Amino acid sequence: MTLQEILQHRRAVRHYDREKPIETERVKECIRLATLAPTSSNMQLWEAYHIVSPEKLRVLGQACLGQDAATTAQQMVVFVVRPDLVKQRAQAALTHERANVERHSPTEKHASRIKRWEDYYGKIIPFLYARGCGLIGAFRKSMIQVAGLFRPVPRQVSEADMYTIMHKSCALAAQTFMLAMSEADYDTCPLEGFDSLRVKRILGLPRQAQINMIVSCGIRTPQGVWGDRFRIPFEETYHRVDGK
Ligand SMILES: Cc1cc2nc3c(=O)[nH]c(=O)nc-3n(C[C@H](O)[C@H](O)[C@H](O)COP(=O)(O)O)c2cc1C
Structure with missing residues (x-):
């Protein structure tokens, strides 16, 4: 796929096919590609927790407020910022x-x-x-x-502000991961609908760590994408700044 095709193919998928597993090593490779994302001062104050155990997926699904995008996921990746590092x-x-x-x-x-x-x-x-x-x-x-x-x-x-700086860099890594997954023909959904305290407990994270985003992973069902994509008109987003 070209970059344009990868970007068009990536959608927030809210329901995954439980019968179609995804390869753990391939997902891990997409996380490795995510490490190529830029980070502020190249500090790389983020980590990815790749969840593959059915029991951990079950409890994480609950901590993600029981959303289908989480409870039907084959695997999940939790992106975490680590100011303590x-x-x-x-x-x-x-x-x-x-x-x-x-x-x-x-x-x-x-x-x-x-x-x-x-x-x-x-x-x-x-x-x-x-x-x-x-x-x-x-x-x-x-x-x-x-x-x-x-x-x-x-x-x-x-x-x-320093937390914001760490979260910005971590989100770039999460996006890089989602694009790599899209290229591998795997689907994802970024989630911030979760109980961060419970997620931190499940992963045994230190107090200072913060959850940036959880990305659920799998292969979409036909109903997994909620209709057409919505974007506000480009003219409202794009502002050309000329010389004067
Ligand atoms: C930081 C972030 C958090 C999100 N959290 C959720 C979520 O908790 N649940 C959900 O169903 N979608 C969530 N989404 C997905 C967005 O709703 C989705 O990306 C948006 O509607 C655009 O759709 P598209 O990704 O298919 O283009 C989140 C997206 C981002 C970037």
């Missing part, structure tokens, strides 16, 4: 970027470029992602307001 991810990114500089930069630039990465992943990122009952975020925000009087600054730095 900032330190590890920043360290991994720094290790990678150091080696990148050594491989690809002229020798005389090594020290300055490595120092830049060390400042970024060793100081700026830990500062931006630091959390403490909203107070650290409030402090960050006030610092930024002052700095913003003199130059352009990133203003989305509260603790809630």
